[in-house]
Amino acid sequence: MASPPGGSLRTATPSPGGPPAAQSSPGGPSGTGTPAHPRAASGWRSRLHRLDRQASPYAYVAPFFLLFAAFGVFPLIYTAWVSLHDWNLLSSDNPFIGLDNYKALFADGYFWNAAFNTLSIGVLSAVPQLLLALVLAHLLNRPLRAQTLFRITLLLPNVTSVVAVVVIFSQLFGRDFGLINMVLDWLGFGRINWQAGVATSHVAIAVMIMWRWTGYNALIYLAAMQAVPREIYEAATLDGASSLKQLWGITLPMIRPTVIFTVIVTTIGSMQIIAEPLLFGAQVSNGAAATGGTDRQFQTLALYLYEKGFRSFEFGYASAAAWMMFLLVVVVVAFNYLVVRRMRGGLDV
Amino acid sequence: MSRARSVKALRGHPLTYLTLVAVAFFSAFPVYWSVIVASHDNAALAEVPPPLLPGGNFFANVQRVFDTAPFALALLNSFVVAGTITVSVMFLSTLAGFAFAKLRFRGRNVLLLMTVVTMMVPTQLGIIPLYMLMIKLEWTGTMYAVIVPALVNAFGVFFMTQYLSRALPTELLEAGRIDGCSTARLFWHVVIPAARPAAAVLGMLTFMTAWNDYFWPLVVLTPDNPTVQVALSQLASGYVRDFTLGLTGTAVATLPLVLIFVLLGKQIIGGIMQGAVKG
Numbered sequence: 196m197a198s199p200p201g202g203s204l205r206t207a208t209p210s211p212g213g214p215p216a217a218q219s220s221p222g223g224p225s226g227t228g229t230p231a232h233p234r235a236a237s238g239w240r241s242r243l244h245r246l247d248r249q250a251s252p253y254a255y256v257a258p259f260f261l262l263f264a265a266f267g268v269f270p271l272i273y274t275a276w277v278s279l280h281d282w283n284l285l286s287s288d289n290p291f292i293g294l295d296n297y298k299a300l301f302a303d304g305y306f307w308n309a310a311f312n313t314l315s316i317g318v319l320s321a322v323p324q325l326l327l328a329l330v331l332a333h334l335l336n337r338p339l340r341a342q343t344l345f346r347i348t349l350l351l352p353n354v355t356s357v358v359a360v361v362v363i364f365s366q367l368f369g370r371d372f373g374l375i376n377m378v379l380d381w382l383g384f385g386r387i388n389w390q391a392g393v394a395t396s397h398v399a400i401a402v403m404i405m406w407r408w409t410g411y412n413a414l415i416y417l418a419a420m421q422a423v424p425r426e427i428y429e430a431a432t433l434d435g436a437s438s439l440k441q442l443w444g445i446t447l448p449m450i451r452p453t454v455i456f457t458v459i460v461t462t463i464g465s466m467q468i469i470a471e472p473l474l475f476g477a478q479v480s481n482g483a484a485a486t487g488g489t490d491r492q493f494q495t496l497a498l499y500l501y502e503k504g505f506r507s508f509e510f511g512y513a514s515a516a517a518w519m520m521f522l523l524v525v526v527v528v529a530f531n532y533l534v535v536r537r538m539r540g541g542l543d544v
Numbered sequence: 545m546s547r548a549r550s551v552k553a554l555r556g557h558p559l560t561y562l563t564l565v566a567v568a569f570f571s572a573f574p575v576y577w578s579v580i581v582a583s584h585d586n587a588a589l590a591e592v593p594p595p596l597l598p599g600g601n602f603f604a605n606v607q608r609v610f611d612t613a614p615f616a617l618a619l620l621n622s623f624v625v626a627g628t629i630t631v632s633v634m635f636l637s638t639l640a641g642f643a644f645a646k647l648r649f650r651g652r653n654v655l656l657l658m659t660v661v662t663m664m665v666p667t668q669l670g671i672i673p674l675y676m677l678m679i680k681l682e683w684t685g686t687m688y689a690v691i692v693p694a695l696v697n698a699f700g701v702f703f704m705t706q707y708l709s710r711a712l713p714t715e716l717l718e719a720g721r722i723d724g725c726s727t728a729r730l731f732w733h734v735v736i737p738a739a740r741p742a743a744a745v746l747g748m749l750t751f752m753t754a755w756n757d758y759f760w761p762l763v764v765l766t767p768d769n770p771t772v773q774v775a776l777s778q779l780a781s782g783y784v785r786d787f788t789l790g791l792t793g794t795a796v797a798t799l800p801l802v803l804i805f806v807l808l809g810k811q812i813i814g815g816i817m818q819g820a821v822k823g
Contacts, residue, residue: 200593246582252649252729259696260655266693267573267662270670270677271641277673286678331567334560345626345811350816351560351575354754354805358773359794362780363574366581366787375579409569418817436566459664467549467666477781484781497668505763514672 276513281349284508306516308491309499310523312397316472316495317465317527319401325457331409332416333442346417349410357407359472364403390475395476396493398470407462412457419453420446455535462531466524469497496520566609575798582792591786605792609779612789614768615796620776625690625707625771626754632695633750634743641704644737646717647727663698671763678764690762690771700746707742708735726784744816748808755801760784 233309278296282289300306335345352360367374368389376386390398422445431441447454477484485502487494494502500520504513571687580595588595609615644656645651675684683689712735720730758773761814765774776797780790805812 218784225676247726247728249649252643252647252652254728255643255647255700255731256640256655258636259701262636262692262696263662263698266677267670267696267698270673271662271665274670277676331564333600334564339560339564343813344815345568347805348571350809350813351802352571352807354752354759354801355575355798356773358756358776358780359578359798360574362776362790362794363578365680365780366791367574367577369602369787372787374594377594380607404783406558406574414816416814435583459655463664463666467668469668473759474777474781477777500671501759504675509748510676513685517672521666524666543720 197487226343265361273512277318277511278518280511281513282509282514284510289511292511296512297514297519300515300519301511304495305491305494306499309494309496309504311489312393312472312487312491312493313466313495313497313523314527315393316397316400316404316468316493317462319397320404320408320468321461323401324405325412325454325461327405328409328412328415328443328457329447329454330538331413332420333438333446335417336446346414351410352407353411355407357470358474360403360407361471361478363398365475365478386477390488391476391492393492396475396488400468400493402476403471403475404465404468408461412461415457415477416450416453416527417433419450423449451535455532458531458535459528463529466527467497468495469501472498473501496523548578551590551614554674566675575736575802578791578794578798581788582795584788586786601788602792602795605788606796608789609793609796614770615772615775615779615793618770618772619796621687621770622755622772625687626751629694629754630751633697633700634747636696637700637704637746638708638736638739638743639731640701640730641706641708642712644701644705645709645805646712646714653774659698659701661701671760675763684764685766685769688770690757690761693760694757697750700750703746704739704742708739711742712738742815745811748804748812749815751804752801752812 202475228379279291280289281292281295331349339345355363359430366372368376370376370386370388370390373389375389379384389395410541427445428441429448431445436444472487472495473484475493476486485498485506487498496516497520500513500516503509503516574656579587579602580598582605584595584599585601585605588599603735621802644652678684678689681688715735716738717730720734726731754772757771760776761771761774763776765771767774767778776793779793
């Protein structure tokens, strides 16, 4: 793919910088299979060679796995241990309390409220987002003018940071000076206090998520669609199948693995939404940030975890919440996976 | 007749263009709107109809942003953080990806499977112990807390493994072996040149992610030593509703990335689409 690596190999041969085992073969002028085995030269060199071949792979994956184990895997597992303790930032003594944190969690109405909000915002953002992405990819999957320009514009929201997105949209959704309310007012619908209601705040947050991720998913679908042989579409068109019918009947079954992939990734992402509600709440007042609005009307599970863990520093309780969140992710992902799989049966008819 | 129709249907129908232009408009408008707000004063926002062209107040607003929040420090911090993470992820992912794609060793499949599985686990599951770890290491409030946990990630290793197993010919490595190359020498002179296109894409994606990361920096950093996103969130969530200030900060924080994106957009898109098919 890049410049022929063989060339750089050869030009680099005379440099003496390599480790001792890296004796180059001065005999082979171009390396075209002349069996100038340096291995045969001496015993220690062959032993060194064997050591190199056996140990190198581990040395190469070691930096990744050491860092990954310390900062990635260990915290994941340790969460379970912490969740069984009455663990607080300030207390030096952290007694083992078994499943008490989980019991308290199940009895906490705010937890269930957060679970509901997470699912509601998740459905509101993910379903229209993926459907729209599918249609967009379908539209882009043909010889068009300005193809690159369209793609770059579609991905622009994804380059924008979450913070920037929420700051911009909070202004757009603003009650008094927001552009959206201005347009609604002008159309005669009146102004909406987007942050105040459950439904309206969920819609506002879902719009932010959709705006940021639709183009990204459209490009992923487009990549998969481009692998579908064009002749199938041509044949279908000659048979008089409409464009929408082709999307449903040909494209969707052909790119099914990609659809499943995006559904799973989007589900995992939408179960973890935190920055949007956190910053959306901070636009009202700093006090309403961690609670997701004054009445917790848009506090998600991740935000609930943040409130317990990093505002009141109840590490044990927050860890229990983290595990429940993980459980919910597994259940919802499994559910969605089964739904997407079943959809195929309908398509094949 | 029907042949002509079929060709037309495959090419751009006017309705196709109309839809795409509308979507492109909605994609670009919020960014454009932030530039408009950032280049006016607050009073202009209350006007009906609102201004739709940039005004002349941008640099005065930028000055205010730098006076209000430690934005210069934040920009510097973000460059150091995102730069270090990017170099590390590119290098270590190529290293591990090479081993997974082309070297045979005991435990290889198990380790690779572990890497892929953890990609699917929500990161927030481990955030409490990670924070406790940072306290123990006395890294809270410093850039170490943001940089070190992000020096590697499972996605990068997976991405490079996928690419190298396709793009790096095994015969080339064998030829190098026959010439007496050690594994290290093969890595420097064969693998790195072959990995360059994918590593570049991975680097761009990593830089964007690190630059835009918000939640973890918010948790471990302090307001006086923030990254750009943390500084921006403080700027925008003050007690006084100052939209101009917030959106000017947004423009300043987003500008470096948009520049990179405009220059390298084609490659970034190619990379996302490439990774997607295999994913």
